[in-house]
Amino acid sequence: MIRNLILDLGMVTVRLDMQRCIRAFRALGINDVDQQITNCRQHGIFNGIELGLVTIADFHNHVREHYQLAVTDEQIDEAWNAFILDTPIALQQQLYRLHQSFNTYILSNTNQIHYDFWEQKCMGGEGGYTVAQCFNKCYLSNDLHLAKPDPAIYKAVLADCGAKPEECLYLDDNEANVAAARELGWNALVSATPE
Numbered sequence: 001m002i003r004n005l006i007l008d009l010g011m012v013t014v015r016l017d018m019q020r021c022i023r024a025f026r027a028l029g030i031n032d033v034d035q036q037i038t039n040c041r042q043h044g045i046f047n048g049i050e051l052g053l054v055t056i057a058d059f060h061n062h063v064r065e066h067y068q069l070a071v072t073d074e075q076i077d078e079a080w081n082a083f084i085l086d087t088p089i090a091l092q093q094q095l096y097r098l099h100q101s102f103n104t105y106i107l108s109n110t111n112q113i114h115y116d117f118w119e120q121k122c123m124g125g126e127g128g129y130t131v132a133q134c135f136n137k138c139y140l141s142n143d144l145h146l147a148k149p150d151p152a153i154y155k156a157v158l159a160d161c162g163a164k165p166e167e168c169l170y171l172d173d174n175e176a177n178v179a180a181a182r183e184l185g186w187n188a189l190v191s192a193t194p195e
Helices: 016-026 046-048 054-065 073-081 087-101 112-122 152-161 175-183
Strands: 002-009 084-087 104-110 138-139 169-171 188-189
Touching: 016 073, 016 175, 046 054, 054 084, 054 112, 073 112, 073 188, 084 112, 104 152, 112 138, 138 152, 152 175, 169 175
Parallel strands: 002 104, 002 169, 104 138, 169 188
Antiparallel strands: none
């Protein structure tokens, strides 16, 4: 019996636009950003912030120093958050309804800048619901210092929430992440939000 719904953030719970983010960074003067940013796993300093290996301040300073840019923290965050589009109200309503019947969780390879933007700008609003109204807890790679598809991140989630693998249904847009969950006995499906 499924008791726990565990959802990826990007492309399952929130719509993303990687090209929009790349264009925003290029407008700041970072021309090789497309070699560091992907929909599923980041590279370089972008991976460092997603794994919680660097602070937000270190991330900002690295971007400025490495690319020799005179830009503000806010400009960097705005470009980075250009990745995130929205969580449609209809999806928020569905998430709220699911939370009434299941334990619901987020498991995401993400960073605090993106998470805060999603929580504050994409959830709630007229007819919508807050993160707290839709989920028991959010498990983020930058907090756990682990990233999918490393089996350790799935084990950490189970240990924290006290769930059994066979009682979990996991949805992710990345086949490798789904396969890793299945290897540990989770029910898991490839799923994505509509374009």
